[in-house]
Amino acid sequence: MKMAQKAAVLTLLAVTATACDNILGVDNLNQPDIERVFATPAAIQQTIGSGYQSVHNTLTSNDNLMPQLLTISGESYSSINNFQMGPRGGIPRVPVLNSTGAASVFGAFSGLSRGGRLAVNALNALDKLMAEGGTLGSVGNDLRTRAFGFFVIGVNQGWLATIYDQAGLVRSGMASDEVPELGPYTEVMAIAIAMLDSAEAIASQTAAAAGFPMPGSWVGASTEHASQAGFLRLVRSFRARFMAGVARTPAEREFTPAVWTRIRNDAEAGLTTDFLTHVGGSTGWNQNFVGTLMFQDGRAWSQMTLMYFGMADTTGAYTAWLATPLDNRVPFLVRTPDPRWPRGETRAIQVDNSPLPEDQNSKPYIRASLENEIGDAWGWSFYQFSRTRAIRESYFMGPSEGLFMEINKAEIDLLLAEAKIRLNDVPGAIAIIDQYRLANDLPSLAGLTSRDATIPGADYVVDGDGEITGMTAVAGKANCVPRVPTSAGNATMCGTVWEAMKYEKRMETAYSSYGRWWIDNRGWGDLVENTHTEYPVPFQEMDARQLPPYSLGGGLASSAARGTYGF
Numbered sequence: 001m002k003m004a005q006k007a008a009v010l011t012l013l014a015v016t017a018t019a020c021d022n023i024l025g026v027d028n029l030n031q032p033d034i035e036r037v038f039a040t041p042a043a044i045q046q047t048i049g050s051g052y053q054s055v056h057n058t059l060t061s062n063d064n065l066m067p068q069l070l071t072i073s074g075e076s077y078s079s080i081n082n083f084q085m086g087p088r089g090g091i092p093r094v095p096v097l098n099s100t101g102a103a104s105v106f107g108a109f110s111g112l113s114r115g116g117r118l119a120v121n122a123l124n125a126l127d128k129l130m131a132e133g134g135t136l137g138s139v140g141n142d143l144r145t146r147a148f149g150f151f152v153i154g155v156n157q158g159w160l161a162t163i164y165d166q167a168g169l170v171r172s173g174m175a176s177d178e179v180p181e182l183g184p185y186t187e188v189m190a191i192a193i194a195m196l197d198s199a200e201a202i203a204s205q206t207a208a209a210a211g212f213p214m215p216g217s218w219v220g221a222s223t224e225h226a227s228q229a230g231f232l233r234l235v236r237s238f239r240a241r242f243m244a245g246v247a248r249t250p251a252e253r254e255f256t257p258a259v260w261t262r263i264r265n266d267a268e269a270g271l272t273t274d275f276l277t278h279v280g281g282s283t284g285w286n287q288n289f290v291g292t293l294m295f296q297d298g299r300a301w302s303q304m305t306l307m308y309f310g311m312a313d314t315t316g317a318y319t320a321w322l323a324t325p326l327d328n329r330v331p332f333l334v335r336t337p338d339p340r341w342p343r344g345e346t347r348a349i350q351v352d353n354s355p356l357p358e359d360q361n362s363k364p365y366i367r368a369s370l371e372n373e374i375g376d377a378w379g380w381s382f383y384q385f386s387r388t389r390a391i392r393e394s395y396f397m398g399p400s401e402g403l404f405m406e407i408n409k410a411e412i413d414l415l416l417a418e419a420k421i422r423l424n425d426v427p428g429a430i431a432i433i434d435q436y437r438l439a440n441d442l443p444s445l446a447g448l449t450s451r452d453a454t455i456p457g458a459d460y461v462v463d464g465d466g467e468i469t470g471m472t473a474v475a476g477k478a479n480c481v482p483r484v485p486t487s488a489g490n491a492t493m494c495g496t497v498w499e500a501m502k503y504e505k506r507m508e509t510a511y512s513s514y515g516r517w518w519i520d521n522r523g524w525g526d527l528v529e530n531t532h533t534e535y536p537v538p539f540q541e542m543d544a545r546q547l548p549p550y551s552l553g554g555g556l557a558s559s560a561a562r563g564t565y566g567f
Helices: 002-021 041-049 051-060 065-073 082-089 106-131 139-163 185-203 206-211 228-245 250-254 257-268 306-312 317-323 347-352 389-393 409-422 426-438 497-509 516-524 539-544
Strands: 166-168 182-184 275-278 366-368 383-385 403-407 457-462 468-474 483-485 492-494
Touching: 041 051, 041 106, 041 139, 051 106, 051 139, 065 082, 065 516, 106 139, 106 166, 106 539, 139 166, 139 185, 139 206, 139 228, 166 185, 182 185, 185 228, 228 257, 228 403, 228 409, 228 516, 250 516, 257 409, 306 317, 306 483, 306 497, 317 483, 317 492, 347 366, 403 409, 409 426, 409 497, 426 497, 497 516
Parallel strands: none
Antiparallel strands: 166 182, 275 403, 366 383, 457 468, 483 492
């Protein structure tokens, strides 16, 4: 409240000074004038309608954190200092230093905080307009726009709660000159969920149906997500991913059965197709990392470490790699029945079997290369994750091209599988996991009844071209996928139903959304020891609030414990 009073005093002083010096009676346009900004229905609707685009652009356009999250989670590896990828991703982990002048973690915090606050102001203006008998054109349009405004606030707050340990508590109905107090991520997320609840309740009203479909530019995707039903699926999917993803540790992610039941219900009523946004060209939707040349062919910028990806190997090479001291490891050829990897018994053959992807669902997702990389011995491999290269190939070709996977349907499917496992519906979870395993030449888990049941390997029938034409699951066979590290981190064993779910989610969501592996790995307890599990409030914000900055991770507060794989 002191900050709110201080802001009010500063504003009053500014206005008073202007009145004393304003001989000609000219308005001071440097002072914020919310009423003028939202003076027309069109301005209100435009502000709310562009709100999610602002979220997208904040998280994907030259934000320092996105490349860092790729490297600290094991999705990617880089030893260079750009965006602090090398320092953050090195082993042992170092703290996120947050003193004045340190490498900034401010971009996402600033953009999301401003985006949520702007949506609140726009909603307030809409409520005032409606209270005075005005409208955006129809009752349906009014309701649709209000629902979308609550959605925008919820998504901004949800990401802040997911990324940072604290953020401003931005709620609907706040006065335009009120400075949001900082609150812990749990309180920020509670607001986010409440805002998404409101979005769902408003958009579900019968009278709201006439306001749909919303303009395609609001979600930047195919028309199905602009429909009333599509928007409700989107709201539920975001709510499910935020409710699960807010957890910083395995203990937090246990939640209660009631929370997991709600996550399950939202995921079941969530996306039925990928949520795609049109990036590049003149669309106004940015995509500057995973779809760019640097992150596809840049080698030093983005390489594939085998720390997690190596779990696909069935030859024992991954086991030997783990048994080698960290700094003495050398790349190995991954041979696996999984067609998301290039097949072949030699590196040259795998290179020949690594075509450029036609779209984000074409296989293999991973490309083999004859060019050796640079960096820490454990960090590089013979492989590049190229699934999103299709974005780069069409990035500047306009709104009909450059489809970016904003939320992968597989993410929601496999979150549903996790919820079912946690609610003791293992057969229900297996039915979902098997959709992805069977599509990728991995044996069914049918018949297993426990999350800790060991998955089978298989006997494969292979034709003359090396293609798998049949398989028979074999319990106890060592060619299981995934083959996971033991808790000591220097040996492997066949995975469990639980690990099969995690493997499928990693393979299907890599590079597909902001911080996906980091968010899941921290909740599963799979991060490298002392990796930061959240970011501090940036020093710029702390300085503005006259509070001392602080650092996290690297052995300080918010450091991941030595986890599942002993990393």
